Amino acid sequence: MSGNDSAAVRTLVVDDEQEVADAYALRLRGYCDVETAYSGETALSAVAETSVDIVLLDRHMPGMSGDDVLSELVERGYDGRVVMVTAVDPGIEVLDMPFDDYLCKPVDREDVRAVVDQQRRILAYETLGKYFSAEAKRAVLETELTPKKHREHERFVEVTERAERLEAKARRLLADEDIFAQFDEINRGEM
Known part of the structure; x- marks a missing residue:
């Protein structure tokens, strides 16, 4: 390290x-x-x-x-x-x-x-897995819902906030920008 x-x-x-x-x-x-x-x-x-x-x-x-x-x-x-x-x-x-x-x-x-x-390292990868799961859900719903529905839907707001917290923790514990970039490159919905 x-x-x-x-x-x-x-x-x-x-x-x-x-x-x-x-x-x-x-x-x-x-x-x-x-x-x-x-x-x-x-x-x-x-x-x-x-x-x-x-x-x-x-x-x-x-x-x-x-x-x-x-x-x-x-x-x-x-x-x-x-x-x-x-x-x-x-x-x-x-x-x-x-x-x-x-x-x-x-x-x-x-x-x-x-x-x-x-x-x-173990905590970083556990956190990363939780982040990827939450962010994948958020990202696919973001493509399917209107911005107004994003703000109105409590569970969407919760998963967005959870993804942000997990991402910050994972980035703090794991200095590997490539893994985040690879995740972001995956198309999860209609664009």
């Missing part, structure tokens, strides 16, 4: 041990946009207040555990990626947990950066 691409990734490091969270954040500084949270509650507030793409989450925290945070993120419909970064040895229970990757501490600088880059 080049320096220009990496800053677009928004990562939240969550660990109740401040020095551990700060150490992982330091490894990511200059590589991506990184914030820290030292409790589960603070992590959930950070995700609610800003757009976070990747959460690096410790499992064992007092109060709200990482497992509880993960469950709450799922319940809230969080659409980013979650990587458990923890000293807790995984057991069979991880098969039922909705995280995207699992790293056992200690984690070196290259592995932290590599997992962030990998999860950025």
